[in-house]
Amino acid sequence: MESLESLRNSLYLAAKADARRRFYSLHDKICRIDVLHEAWRRVRANHGTNGVDNQTISDIEEYGVDRFLSQLQEELRHRTYRVQHVKRLFIPKRDGSQRPLGIPTVKDRVVQQAVRLVIEPIFEADFQPFSYGYRPGRSARQASEAIYRWLCFGLTSIVDVDIKGFFDHINHERLLSFVRERIADSHINKLIREWLRAGVVYLNEVTYPEEGTPQGGVISPFLANVFLNKLDSWWSELGMDRKGGRDAHMVRYADDVVILAPSCGDTEYIKQIFEALLEELGLTLNAEKSRTVTAREGFDFLSFHFIRRFRKRKGKEVALFFPSRDAVQRFKERVRVIASIKTCHLKDERQLARELNLFMRGWSNYFNHSHASEAYNHLQEFVRWKFKQFIRFRHKLSHLAVRYRSFNEPSRYGLMQLTGRISHSG
Numbered sequence: 001m002e003s004l005e006s007l008r009n010s011l012y013l014a015a016k017a018d019a020r021r022r023f024y025s026l027h028d029k030i031c032r033i034d035v036l037h038e039a040w041r042r043v044r045a046n047h048g049t050n051g052v053d054n055q056t057i058s059d060i061e062e063y064g065v066d067r068f069l070s071q072l073q074e075e076l077r078h079r080t081y082r083v084q085h086v087k088r089l090f091i092p093k094r095d096g097s098q099r100p101l102g103i104p105t106v107k108d109r110v111v112q113q114a115v116r117l118v119i120e121p122i123f124e125a126d127f128q129p130f131s132y133g134y135r136p137g138r139s140a141r142q143a144s145e146a147i148y149r150w151l152c153f154g155l156t157s158i159v160d161v162d163i164k165g166f167f168d169h170i171n172h173e174r175l176l177s178f179v180r181e182r183i184a185d186s187h188i189n190k191l192i193r194e195w196l197r198a199g200v201v202y203l204n205e206v207t208y209p210e211e212g213t214p215q216g217g218v219i220s221p222f223l224a225n226v227f228l229n230k231l232d233s234w235w236s237e238l239g240m241d242r243k244g245g246r247d248a249h250m251v252r253y254a255d256d257v258v259i260l261a262p263s264c265g266d267t268e269y270i271k272q273i274f275e276a277l278l279e280e281l282g283l284t285l286n287a288e289k290s291r292t293v294t295a296r297e298g299f300d301f302l303s304f305h306f307i308r309r310f311r312k313r314k315g316k317e318v319a320l321f322f323p324s325r326d327a328v329q330r331f332k333e334r335v336r337v338i339a340s341i342k343t344c345h346l347k348d349e350r351q352l353a354r355e356l357n358l359f360m361r362g363w364s365n366y367f368n369h370s371h372a373s374e375a376y377n378h379l380q381e382f383v384r385w386k387f388k389q390f391i392r393f394r395h396k397l398s399h400l401a402v403r404y405r406s407f408n409e410p411s412r413y414g415l416m417q418l419t420g421r422i423s424h425s426g
Contacts, residue, residue, distance in 0.1 A: 004034050008121040015125035015182065022184040023122055030114040030188070031076045036069045039113035043106065043218065051105030052087045052201050060106060072107060079187065083194040084108055086214055088202035094326070100168075102200055102214025112195065112218040115188060120222060122182050127225065128232035130241075133254035134221035140302045141369055143253045144321060147260065147306055150249050151295055151319035155260035156308060157267050159248075160299050161274060162289035166255035167224065168212040171282045172196050175213070175227050195219060224254060227281070234277050246270060251301075258301050267292040295319070303327040304370060323367050323375045331379055334359055339386040344394040349413040352390055356383060357416045364421045376418040383418070384410050 002010070007029065015021060029035060043057070050056045060068050075081035086102035093099050104112065120136070127135065132143035176193060183189055196213060199206040213220045232252065239245030248261040248270045261270055271292060275285045293299050298307035305324040310317050323331075338355050347355075360383070364376070387410040391397070411417070 001032075001034075004032075004038055004117065008117065011118070012121035012125055015122040019126070022180075022182060023119075024184045026118055026183065026185040027076075027187040029118045030111070031073055033069065033073055035114050035117055036073055036110065039110045039117060040065060040069060042113050043109045046218075048106070048109065049089075049103060050087075051103050051108065052085045053105045053107075055106055057106060069110075072110065076111070081111065083191070083198050085199040085201045085206060086217070088200050089216070094330075099215065101216035102198075103216045104195070104198070104214075104218070108195070108198075109218045111191070115191060116219050116222050119183055119188065123222075123226055123229070126182070126233075127229055128236060130250050131225060131229065131232055131252045133252065133256070134225060140253060140366070143251050144302060144304050144370065146251050147258060147301060147304075148319055148321050150251075150260040151306060151308060151321075154262065155247070155249060155265075156263045156295035157261045157265045158293045158295060158299050159259040159261070159267050159271050159274065160291050160293060160301070161257045161259065161271070162286040163255045163257070163278065164284040164286040166283065167215050167220070169283060170213050170224070170227055171211055174282060175223060178226050178230060179223075192219070192223070196223075221254060228252065228255065230281060231277050234280070235274075238273070240270070240273065253302055256302065258299070263294075300324045300326065303366070320371045322371045327367070328375055328379065331363060332382055334363075335383055335386055339383075339390045341389065341393040344390050349387075349391060349394075352387065353410065353413040353415040356387070357414070360416060360418055361421075364418055368421055368423045372422055373419065376422055380418045383415070387413075387415060 011023070015023075047057070050059075072081070084105045084107070086104050086108075089101045089103055090098040091101060124135065130146065132138045132140065132146070172193070175196070176189065179192060180189060195217065197208060198214075199208050200214070213223050232250070235241065235250055240248045241250065246261060246265060246269075248259050248265060250257060250259050257274075259270055259274065261267060271285075271290070278285055295306070295308040298305055300306075303324050303326065304321045306319070306321045308317050308319050335356065338359060339352060364372075367375075
């Protein structure tokens with residue numbers, strides 16, 4: 001039997017070779033034990049919470065992973081597997097509102113991941129190169145570098161668009177029709193339909209969604225890409241991104257979209273075309289959050305701020321991108337929590353340094369490739385200040401004592417340097 005990697009590669013190549021090919025016999029692939037083991041590994045790595053059945057990842061490990069997967073394999077083979085309801089949770093958004101999540105059971109997440117492993121390569125053959133979100137081998141880093149590259153090429157008219165309630169307003173029938181363009185396996189199509197229409201449990205009440213795909217499901221971001229790939233394809237078919245057309249280049253990360261055009265570009269026309277394509281999909285442009293700006297004004301995307309500035313040293317206008325104000329503010333808020341004086345009696349300086357290092361390493365990995373030196377210098381001083389405050393309150397010292405005593409230097413306790421991690425000259 002061919003390996004999972006070989007299977008995915010062969011499916012991709014077959015789909016790439018024939019854009020009209022539909023795949024019929026895929027159900028047996030999701031029943032393969034190696035596919036289920038890889039699906040389990042990915043679900044476990046995400047450390048998700050339990051669903052409506054209250055079964056956790058730890059419960060399954062205690063029960064026996066091999067035993068669990070063997071039983072699931074039999075359910076899939078004999079088609080006795082049944083989709084369960086999803087659990088409604090709410091998480092706070094940065095604007096103060098709440099984002100609804102639909103959390104499937106662990107078993108449903110494993111099956112969703114198995115289906116995604118099998119059908120993802122088929123749709124990857126169709127996805128456009130300017131789509132970066134939730135795709136294998138693609139990232140927010142690549143999206144930010146693409147925007148920076150277009151800015152350097154002189155595309156300085158920006159259409160910053162927002163799709164109103166995208167995940168909540170995906171039309172089920174349209175989405176399923178897009179899936180069926182490639183997938184003719186009736187069992188897999190039936191599973192996807194059932195996941196989309198699974199009951200949502202909240203406050204002991206069950207509701208059945210007529211549109212939208214629940215955020216929180218393993219397969220939801222992938223299905224969102226399948227849906228929005230129609231938008232991407234139409235954009236390219238119209239020649240919007242060609243020099244002979246509008247030379248308007250889209251960069252999309254899931255439902256976050258920015259379009260870059262030449263300075264002489266008709267941004268209002270570009271925005272109208274984008275809005276018309278959205279309407280074809282039954283979606284709406286959020287007029288309040290969508291805008292047209294110039295690169296000199298700057299704009300935020302994926303927590304980066306992009307701008308073109310005149311540099312006297314270089315004698316020309318150059319493009320720059322670095323952590324946005326919002327990203328910097330959220331960094332400070334997290335450091336305040338980690339280094340809170342209320343917890344100074346619960347940990348020592350070395351433990352604090354380890355916790356800060358863990359956070360700063362992950363945060364800086366996201367921004368290291370940008371022109372982040374100025375932001376890093378500022379945040380490094382902020383972290384040092386909070387660290388010294390922690391020392392002062394933990395040891396009940398005065399300001400002068402913290403300033404002049406030799407043990408106050410954070411690097412003494414292994415605190416990492418943000419400025420030493422940047423990989424892009426600013």
